[in-house]
Amino acid sequence: MKVSHSLISIISLVLVIPFSNAYDPSPLQDFCVAVGNLNNVFVNGKFCKDPKQAKAEDFFYSGLNKAGSTNNNVKSNVTTVNVDQIPGLNTMGISLVRIDYAPYGQNPPHTHPRATEILVLVEGTLYVGFVSSNQDNNRLFAKILHPGDVFVFPIGMIHFQVNIGKTPAVAFAGLSSQNAGVITIANTVFGSKPPIYPEVLAQAFQLDVNVVKDLEAKFASKN
Template identity: 90%
Template sequence: MKVSQFIISFITLALVIPFSNAYDPSPLQDFCVAVGNLNNGVFVNGKFCKDTKQAKADDFFFSGLNHAGNTDNDVKSNVTTVNVDQIPGLNTMGISLVRIDYAPYGQNPPHTHPRATEILVLIEGTLYVGFVSSNQDNNRLFAKILHPGDVFVFPIGMVHFQVNIGKTPAVAFAGLSSQNAGVITIANTVFGSKPPIYPEVLAQAFQLDVNVVKDLEAKFPSKN
């Protein structure tokens, strides 16, 4: 009897634990508007929440995504982020939004979002987009050329990119499955870490001459 009870308990735990760890707990209130003031606040998902009776429409509002971002930079693109820092009412909702502007031949360079899957829709222009799967999947490239109205998905954690291959500006909007998806730009992270990674380490990892690595590291520190 004890053996059968143990087996049943084990199977129950095996079934329940994966599901209990798969998602954030469901909110037990309508919303949890983030505030910076610690007084009388409840700490949820990295933010303190105001009394729900004090919430107002502006807590769920952002204006300005109709304006193009400044693409006068090295990569010729600009990401306008609308996450919990811009809309406090997004706290605990598990969703955010970005607008991406690309100058002709500009790019959103290879990067990852550690906490979110991204779904992108192209509004104007022509983009070459893609992501690379993990080592376990032999680092396969999944890529497409997008035209206005096309949609592409970048799975959570995968290195991905977008490049404007047209002669005119491009505009895209993307939704992310996190209130604060995070971003790790590969080149900035690897070659612009503070303090720098030893050049000899990166030279061996990337199969580059150590002087090439030193030159790359000299280009990035001020951008982190």
């Protein structure tokens, strides 16, 4: 049976038009599992107070002038200012971080599942970069930054920053989400609870299974 071109066009329009005018809300947390009742309900984001009850303190945070402690394994510290610190950021789609780096410290490879990041270096010298997706052949985009330089990390891309100088470094970054989330690659892969089967990771990373077990033991004790 032949189907006319006009009928195909009409069917295509019927199927496409509703989807072109509709979209799902962006996730504001790792997941939001549907429930069948209203007990212990969470929302995708935060509940809003009556706007008439809002006050200046809802839009204020103090403390980004203070350096965070870099006395840790990666020699860096991220001070986050998101909706948990400033309630007025709810629904605004933006947040901020301060990142302190000890000499040769790093913000190790990680990704923000819900935000693009724009970083400006204030002090020190950083080597920064991100890796594109498999579809783009995992290209590395990297630069050495000096004070006043700006670099952008696209949403979802694995990225990093390393202090390559002999003095501390400080950067500030804006993120396009009230709760950008962060997935540190090594912690997530080798420090999951419960751990991923070592044989799975050994094949994925082309490592000896005993090396994987050692890494999982190290990251399990850190997380």
